[in-house]
Amino acid sequence: MTEKDNIRIVPLAERPSLISRVYEINDSWPVFTPHDPVAGALLSRVPEDFPQYCVVATDGDRVVARGLGVPFNAEIDGREEMPDQGWDRVLVWAFRDRQYGHAPTAASALEISVDVDYLGRGLSYRMLAALRQAAGRQGHGTLLAPVRPTAKHLDPRVPMTEYLRRRRDDGLPADPWVRVHVKAGGTIEKVSPASMTVSGSLAQWRQWTGLPFDRDGDVDVPGALAPVHCDTAHDHAVYVEPNVWIRHGVQPHTG
Template identity: 25%
Template sequence: MVECIIDTGRAYVMNSNRSLQEKTYIISGKEQLNLLDKISVLRKKVWPDFLRLSDEIIFKVYERYPDFQISLLNEERELIGIANSIPLTWTNSFSELPNEGLNWIMDTGLKREQNIRSANTLGALSITVAPADRNQGISKILLHYLKRVAITHDLMSLIVPARPNLKSMYPLIPIEQYITWKKEGLIFDPWLRTHCSLGAHLINICHRSACITATIEQWEQWTGVKFPNDGDYVIKEALTPVKMDYMNNLGTYIEPNVWVYYPI
């Protein structure tokens, strides 16, 4: 069990499993522009090369929507967690959220003119936690603070195209089947289980949440794996196989996520 108490600029985390109190600091807004180098380093430690948003894109998110980004620092002022999000306008039923998931949030927030004042929903892009600081409730702190950000800006909901991380161990299992698995009566996937424990509702699958296409050579550089023929290949950290097409010199990866909805 993790208990969170957050005030202006600081978050205090009590982890009962370790019987200690760890002091952490929350930073939001333009002050984070001074942390972009550290943010880049942390993201490169956590996200696989083929899936990680480029620095150019993520820095644009910070520049355009600084108040909707969260940085978490430990007592030594080391960056240990990041939450990225974009304000959106959504007027349809949440059951109709787009199949494109993460790609849709990025497209809406960066490629189109988005009026923050008319936004009514906060769309999360990612939660990033330093490897050495996992399993201490950091992701819950970040999600809690994203909800606080939504409240501050009078947004009515938080939506997340959640990446069920443990599915990378079962890349050949259809996502429709995987999300029905249970462990001791609870959802099998730990990240989806975390969302549910915080009061979220699982809405539906966004089958094309992340779509990555690149040359076969680029895929070999990203993964360190040789792809000698056409076909579907299982690669480390991918939720589904990547398809290689030698005639067009293309590798294509289409990742399904799960739409998660938090009423505010």
């Protein structure tokens, strides 16, 4: 048996004892992302409230990856399947629909995080496939994903539309994570220009990043996909993250 074969991926609904453990992994999210107020308020509730849309990978007793997803209703007035406020918006819609009993019409992935010790083993492909299967088991024919390109932070000042035009010699996207989605059958649909927003005082940004934030204008922050805008007169800085909407067709198989 290979090391890869020791890793087991299941819907979180089948392993409810792991709901409280999915954040044990050592992931590589930038330091500022937990300060998105939508994430801070709602993300930790996703595994418990939507376990049938989430998946977990274990290696023995160790949790090594998580995949989170949510359902939402895209047909209510003022909504669409792929909103410009991407990640933040679908997360808010999911909990609002749960509260008011709105039947879901769409499913969206939120994140796939792999423990840094398990990167480079193809686990992200397997987690994406498991999220697609989870959506299919709930009767959905599509899994949407506001994807965060993993290499975009290396060129934060390049517009996302321009970045997505970069291709390898084989025609596949240059970005590694976008390429995983495309190779898995996903279709790049559109840019989500304001998928996540993090705002704070200049003192907060200094504390989060260790950077001075003492000049007006755009600041390049490690891990950020776009510059953070600094306004010293008004004592705040704002980060608006673009993502990429990718659509995956899945086979519904309820029952």
